[in-house]
Amino acid sequence: MGFIYNIGIHLAHFGLKCAAPFNKKIKSGIVGRQETFSTLKNHLKTTDKTLWFHCASLGEYEQGLPVFKALREHYKSHKIVLSFFSPSGYEIRKNSPIADVVIYIPLDTKTNANHFLDLVNPELTVFVKYDIWPNFLNEVKRRKLRAILISAAFRENQSFFKFYGNQLRDALFAFEHIFTQNETSKKLLQSINHNNVTVSGDTRFDRVSSQLSIDNTLDFIEVFKQNKLCVVAGSTWPEDESLLVNFINSEASKDVKFIMAPHNIKSSQIKNIQEKLNVESVLFSEKENKQLENAQVFIIDTIGILSKIYSYADIAYVGGAMGTTGLHNTLEPAVFGVPIIIGNNHSKFPEAQEMIDGGGMFSISNQKDLGIILNELIQNNQKRLLAGKNNLKYIETNKGAVTRILAYLKL
CATH class of the missing domain: 3.40.50.11720 (3-Deoxy-D-manno-octulosonic-acid transferase, N-terminal domain)
Incomplete structure (x- = not known):
């Protein structure tokens, strides 16, 4: 088995070298x-x-x-x-x-x-x-x-x-x-x-909990949000964005704000999202000298600030599970006590099922599902707040991994 593994490693490396000229990530x-x-x-x-x-x-x-x-x-x-x-x-x-x-x-x-x-x-x-x-x-x-x-x-x-x-x-x-x-x-x-x-x-519970101890203020998000109800869609892929754009164009009230943080921030992908929106939108990269408060959709075409942006969410949508790329981090919004919507391909993510069972997360399969769940969470304050509290409770209950590891290491 060892011989086969070692041969396989060299063959895989050769394959990657052959693919490198055609793939920037592999080349890196x-x-x-x-x-x-x-x-x-x-x-x-x-x-x-x-x-x-x-x-x-x-x-x-x-x-x-x-x-x-x-x-x-x-x-x-x-x-x-x-x-x-x-x-x-x-x-x-x-x-x-x-x-x-x-x-x-x-x-x-x-x-x-x-x-x-x-x-x-x-x-x-x-x-x-x-x-x-x-x-x-x-x-x-x-x-x-x-x-x-x-x-x-x-x-x-x-x-x-x-x-x-x-x-x-x-x-x-x-x-x-x-x-x-x-x-x-x-x-x-x-x-x-x-x-x-x-x-x-899972140490991720300790990691996301630490987010509450830092300053999550983002002035430009506050200007954009204007104390209105805000849906934050994080780490989205095209299959997520298609559903969200359709909802915004056909069902969303003008009193609801949307922040979209795509996983892929290539300019062509960002442009595609913006062109399909029928409402006013603004890009993070172009926010200077713009009237942010007049836009209904804020598209975040940068990385590194999503965990702070979730602190402004009243409802979160986390991408990856509408397709096969894999569900992104749902604990990041959960720690801020907000309800979360995801796609239906989440079987490899036990925390998702646990939050669904706990009443804080909602799984959808299609456009109709998104409309039903999102409208209900927007219109029903009590359900929205209770779902968010359930997610925060889930985070609090599962903290402590770091303490156990450090205790073993006698630190």
Whole structure:
């Protein structure tokens, strides 16, 4: 199995190199990985004490951030290496203040694993969720370096639990302890005899809760909103935007404001949304010297401020589940105590079903569903407020993962 995996890694890398000229994201990853070792050599000395944090992408980074911050504060004299697999994570967080060095994780070969660990030699390694790299982790284990996995979430159909998943399964034993999001994940790990497991919950609840302790004021949103009821649609895709634009054009009262923050902020996509709207709209990039209060739709064609914008929502719509791209972060609006609408493809997101069951989230399948739910939430103050309170209660009930992890590390 190990031989097959290693051949597969090289074949995958070859395929990515072939695709790189035609895909900007893939090209960024290829180029970035070529610079990893030189970056490490330039920033680390053999005498440095280090920690290594690894995340697949931006979502895992946000998930691990509360733990990263606590470790940063405790290990003040250590240098922290933060690695990403995905360009979307690296590009957005390459200047993260919690790390001294931010890099792409190299190709998962035995040679790279040895070279990487010779340079980094981490006192503690923290992986987030389930981005498992067998050659790296087996070398971590061979060197008897400390490593933990946090916010882990496993499903029975994953390779770890199949007869052919020996190498991936063995890599899990590099982690001296695994902190899972739920009891199901713990039982799956125990089924392969990994018993150093704690159900700590999901660190994302702690992460989003911290949003309430910062200043979320955005003056331009206040000017736009004008104390009117506001629907914030975050991380939307074309299939979401089509439904929302149709609702705004045909059903929405002029007394209701809409903020749309598309996942894709390419100018062509933004222009397409704006051209289909029959009401006045304004772009974030063009907001200066505009009468924001006169617009009914505010289109956010930038990144990094959505979590603050949700604080102005009376109702939230979170994109990704109307198609197959995957539901985006629903906990971000939930912490502000607002009801949430999503699409119907959410089976891989247990928090969505839990909020639906709790009465704070509503799943739709088509334009008619959106109209019924959205109109009801707009017109029925009591239902809207109760649904929002249910979501906030859900967040409060599930906090505490970070405390449990730090207790294990004795911090």
